[in-house]
Amino acid sequence: MPTPPTYTDVQAAAERIRGHANRTPVLTSRRVNSELAASVFFKCENFQRMGAFKFRGAFNALSRFDEEQRRNGVITYSSGNHAQAIALSARILGVPATIVMPHDAPASKVAATRGYGATIVVYDRYTENREEIGQTLAAEHGMTLVPPYDHADVIAGQGTATKELFEEVGELDALYVCLGGGGLLSGAALAARALSPSCRIYGVEPKAGDDGLQSLRTGSIVHIDTPATIADGAQTQHLGTLTFEIIRREVDDIHTATDEELVEAMRVFAATLKIVVEPTGCLAFAAVRRLAAELSGQRVGVIVSGGNVDLARYASLLA
Ligand SMILES: *Cc1c(COP(=O)(O)O)cnc(C)c1O
Numbered sequence: 048m049p050t051p052p053t054y055t056d057v058q059a060a061a062e063r064i065r066g067h068a069n070r071t072p073v074l075t076s077r078r079v080n081s082e083l084a085a086s087v088f089f090k091c092e093n094f095q096r097m098g099a100f101k102f103r104g105a106f107n108a109l110s111r112f113d114e115e116q117r118r119n120g121v122i123t124y125s126s127g128n129h130a131q132a133i134a135l136s137a138r139i140l141g142v143p144a145t146i147v148m149p150h151d152a153p154a155s156k157v158a159a160t161r162g163y164g165a166t167i168v169v170y171d172r173y174t175e176n177r178e179e180i181g182q183t184l185a186a187e188h189g190m191t192l193v194p195p196y197d198h199a200d201v202i203a204g205q206g207t208a209t210k211e212l213f214e215e216v217g218e219l220d221a222l223y224v225c226l227g228g229g230g231l232l233s234g235a236a237l238a239a240r241a242l243s244p245s246c247r248i249y250g251v252e253p254k255a256g257d258d259g260l261q262s263l264r265t266g267s268i269v270h271i272d273t274p275a276t277i278a279d280g281a282q283t284q285h286l287g288t289l290t291f292e293i294i295r296r297e298v299d300d301i302h303t304a305t306d307e308e309l310v311e312a313m314r315v316f317a318a319t320l321k322i323v324v325e326p327t328g329c330l331a332f333a334a335v336r337r338l339a340a341e342l343s344g345q346r347v348g349v350i351v352s353g354g355n356v357d358l359a360r361y362a363s364l365l366a
Contacts, residue, residue: 095353098128105132231352313329
């Protein structure tokens with residue numbers, strides 16, 4: 048098994064992405080602070096390139112390719128933000144990219160990915176296995192597979208968002224991070240432990256898919272069926288080997304949020320902070336709103352993970 052990354056890898060990733068990734072803003076709101084009786088700092092990755100933090104991990108992973116890997120190209124499987132992140136990073140670095148996507152992926156996501164110049168390979172979600180297709184194509188064409196979360200360079204890249212947050216606001220009492228497969232949370236944990244050692248670190252996943260919480264409780268990776276939730280970026284079925292190892296070591300606990308709580312958080316983001324956040328990006332703030340009583344008087348970090356949501360869907364969720 049590959050060894051998990053450390054904070055040194057996060058620092059190296061920060062150097063690699065410098066000048067390519069956006070240093071996203073940290074927003075605060077007097078209104079939110081007075082409603083929650085806490086000081087909340089929002090690290091806004093909805094303002095990242097391609098609209099989510101995933102650009103950081105993808106760009107970091109691709110910038111480490113050697114000559115031969117660059118020539119043969121990158122492959123990944125994803126219908127969401129990781130696909131766009133790989134496609135955009137590959138275009139910037141001049142690497143051919145192949146993305147394996149389900150036949151019923153949203154047209155807007157397919158179009159965005161193709162727009163970055165990637166080759167799309169379509170598969171049937173119900174009868175075919177995307178990981179097998181990815182591995183077969185990778186082996187046949189010598190392409191390098193970069194998975195969405197269980198990869199040391201991806202984790203280190205995602206950690207740079209939290210590194211920037213602490214550099215900007217100083218130490219915090221607690222940090223809340225959206226959780227799917229755990230790339231963002233494990234990278235955040237590496238940065239938080241190094242830059243704010245006493246900060247409590249929490250993951251927040253959809254209530255309908257609480258495999259991360261179950262895994263933390265049982266001490267081994269729990270697999271679940273694809274959960275039904277509006278948080279489409281966190282419909283993962285299990286944590287990764289590397290992400291779980293870091294999460295069980297560094298993360299204090301995992302919370303969950305219901306779809307209704309996500310919509311309420313999305314509404315506050317729009318009405319109060321004036322930002323468009325996708326349902327998955329609302330997970331961390333939804334938990335903070337529910338836990339306000341215990342966070343009173345504290346300095347709290349919230350990672351807002353992305354803002355890619357079809358506007359018609361956004362409007363109907365808020366209606
Ligand atoms: C991928 C994604 C997540 C979950 O990240 P993991 O690294 O899989 O835990 C959260 N929010 C958004 C917007 C995402 O795209």
